[in-house]
Amino acid sequence: MNDAMFEDLLALRHKRPLTPDEQARLESWLAAHPSDRARWTEETRLSAALRRLTEPPVPSNFMARVWQDIEAVERKPSAAETGWRTWLRWPSLAQQFALAVLLLTAVVVVQGRRARSPGQVARSIEQVATFARVPSVELLKDFEAISRLNQSAADVELLAALEQLR
Numbered sequence: 001m002n003d004a005m006f007e008d009l010l011a012l013r014h015k016r017p018l019t020p021d022e023q024a025r026l027e028s029w030l031a032a033h034p035s036d037r038a039r040w041t042e043e044t045r046l047s048a049a050l051r052r053l054t055e056p057p058v059p060s061n062f063m064a065r066v067w068q069d070i071e072a073v074e075r076k077p078s079a080a081e082t083g084w085r086t087w088l089r090w091p092s093l094a095q096q097f098a099l100a101v102l103l104l105t106a107v108v109v110v111q112g113r114r115a116r117s118p119g120q121v122a123r124s125i126e127q128v129a130t131f132a133r134v135p136s137v138e139l140l141k142d143f144e145a146i147s148r149l150n151q152s153a154a155d156v157e158l159l160a161a162l163e164q165l166r
Contacts, residue, residue, distance in 0.1 A: 001025050006029055006036060014047060026040075
């Protein structure tokens with residue numbers, strides 16, 4: 001017999017009385033291991049004390065209370081269902097997306113109006129108006145008029161310097 005078998009006999013003794021063969025193996029083990037004899041007698045006394053205790057009374061509504069607790073746990077939403085996941089299901093994702101787009105558009109419009117003062121708007125219009133002035137088509141048909149259109153003194157000086165280098 002080994003230590004594991006002794007542990008098995010300890011556990012088995014709580015469930016049923018030992019057979020004569022098991023009792024003989026136990027006695028041979030206890031003769032060889034006196035420290036286990038003290039443990040065996042202690043376990044025997046504890047088992048006898050436990051058997052002398054009366055069973056505690058079970059309340060008459062025990063099963064009703066158990067079922068009540070089970071239903072309460074089932075009704076309670078888990079941590080995964082609370083928070084943003086419940087928001088996604090209410091009332092529908094499309095409506096929530098439309099609401100988010102509407103709010104974002106409103107914020108952009110309000111910020112855009114705050115950012116531009118009337119003076120800034122006037123300067124922007126003035127800059128666009130200067131670019132919008134285009135010469136007439138008749139003027140653009142004449143090459144000489146086009147060459148005179150953007151001619152500046154710096155260009156003439158550059159051309160003269162290039163001719164001197166040649």
